[in-house]
Amino acid sequence: MGLNMSSDxxxxxxxxxxxxxxxxxxxxxxxxxxxxxxxxxxxxERLVTEIAMLSRNGIEVILVSSGAIASGRIALNIADKxxxxxxxQVLAAVGQGLxxxxxxxxxxxxxxxxxxxLLTRHDMQERLGYLNVRNTLLKLIELNVIPVVNENDVVNxxxxxxxIIGDNDTLSALVANLVDxxxxxxxxxxxxxxxxxxxxxxxxxxxxxVDNIDKAVLAMGGDSYSEDGIAVGYGGMAAKLQAxxxxxxxxxxxxxxxxxxxxxxxxxxxxxxIGTWFYPTGDRIESRKRWMLSGIxxxxxxxxxxxxAGALRLKTNSLLPAGILTVNGSFYRGDVVTISDESEVxxxxxxxxxxxxxxxxxxxNHSEKIRTTLGYDYGDEIVHRSNMVKL
Numbered sequence: 001m002g003l004n005m006s007s008d009x010x011x012x013x014x015x016x017x018x019x020x021x022x023x024x025x026x027x028x029x030x031x032x033x034x035x036x037x038x039x040x041x042x043x044x045e046r047l048v049t050e051i052a053m054l055s056r057n058g059i060e061v062i063l064v065s066s067g068a069i070a071s072g073r074i075a076l077n078i079a080d081k082x083x084x085x086x087x088x089q090v091l092a093a094v095g096q097g098l099x100x101x102x103x104x105x106x107x108x109x110x111x112x113x114x115x116x117x118l119l120t121r122h123d124m125q126e127r128l129g130y131l132n133v134r135n136t137l138l139k140l141i142e143l144n145v146i147p148v149v150n151e152n153d154v155v156n157x158x159x160x161x162x163x164i165i166g167d168n169d170t171l172s173a174l175v176a177n178l179v180d181x182x183x184x185x186x187x188x189x190x191x192x193x194x195x196x197x198x199x200x201x202x203x204x205x206x207x208x209x210v211d212n213i214d215k216a217v218l219a220m221g222g223d224s225y226s227e228d229g230i231a232v233g234y235g236g237m238a239a240k241l242q243a244x245x246x247x248x249x250x251x252x253x254x255x256x257x258x259x260x261x262x263x264x265x266x267x268x269x270x271x272x273x274i275g276t277w278f279y280p281t282g283d284r285i286e287s288r289k290r291w292m293l294s295g296i297x298x299x300x301x302x303x304x305x306x307x308x309a310g311a312l313r314l315k316t317n318s319l320l321p322a323g324i325l326t327v328n329g330s331f332y333r334g335d336v337v338t339i340s341d342e343s344e345v346x347x348x349x350x351x352x353x354x355x356x357x358x359x360x361x362x363x364x365n366h367s368e369k370i371r372t373t374l375g376y377d378y379g380d381e382i383v384h385r386s387n388m389v390k391l
Contacts, residue, residue: 020182026172052110071095118152173243187259192276300329309341318381324363350388
């Protein structure tokens with residue numbers, strides 16, 4: 001079993017959390033509606049204050065927040081739990097704006113601008129969607145804007161049907177992998193993982209560390225192990241464990257903790273022994289490289305001049321059209337391509353912002369010529385450095 005009941009041993013050897021550059025914080029519905037049917041403003045204000053503090057300390061934060069349906073239910077004065085999908089979509093449509101307004105007003109007190117990103121899993125599974133979402137989120141971070149991400153319940157019916165349990169837990173894991181986050185922090189009402197549902201089993205034991213999310217660990221999630229014994233959202237412990245497995249398999253850390261605890265984010269980033277810590281099961285760089293390199297043989301190859309090759313070898317810079325000599329193969333925007341020097345020695349691999357046809361039209365030119373040549377542009381870079389790995 002992948003458990004480590006002694007936190008001292010593993011955390012002593014773990015990199016200090018404060019060294020994390022980028023984190024994803026997921027806030028669940030049960031936490032947001034604690035002790036009230038509406039969104040608990042005191043909890044929102046407290047967590048936003050902590051996120052603002054982390055941001056001021058140079059940590060990039062992406063917030064994944066539930067709560068749209070709960071907000072819509074209060075706004076429309078619907079007390080009963082809704083089961084039909086169309087009504088849930090209406091509640092989400094009404095509540096999403098109210099939820100964002102609350103976050104906007106609260107973050108504004110700290111001088112922080114936010115941006116809404118409504119996503120579905122399909123957006124990140126489809127090739128162009130993955131590239132577009134990744135580039136947008138990374139650009140927002142670069143501009144010191146905190147993305148507030150939520151599932152687009154108005155168009156996505158999978159989680160609303162309750163036949164696929166995922167809530168925003170799965171979404172937070174997808175986002176964490178998408179932006180190469182160092183840590184995913186899942187905040188709920190429970191203080192972490194227990195051996196069984198503590199609301200039912202008084203003998204359930206708390207699990208502080210998990211080295212590997214194997215079948216035994218997944219079994220601890222059960223079928224209906226929720227935050228407080230009542231399913232406020234549509235996720236549960238099983239969904240959280242699946243999300244943690246997704247992130248740790250990609251080489252990052254997941255922490256599950258109670259958002260009711262004062263200064264929870266500050267304490268976690270200081271490495272305090274709270275919550276359940278799920279540790280990476282593989283090397284992060286190698287994991288990303290394997291993903292990048294999958295299917296390269298079916299795509300294309302970009303040959304670059306000696307100046308661009310030298311720059312890439314010394315430092316992972318973005319690839320601009322000026323340094324491109326030749327384009328081999330036929331590929332589309334969003335495909336992974338190899339980048340080789342004039343001797344056809346592969347230097348790097350990356351996700352192309354442009355198709356082979358488009359690159360052939362702009363190669364050898366400065367970036368400002370992209371728009372005048374094509375009539376549009378997807379940015380100055382053919383392959384952005386954030387979408388590239390050295391070989």
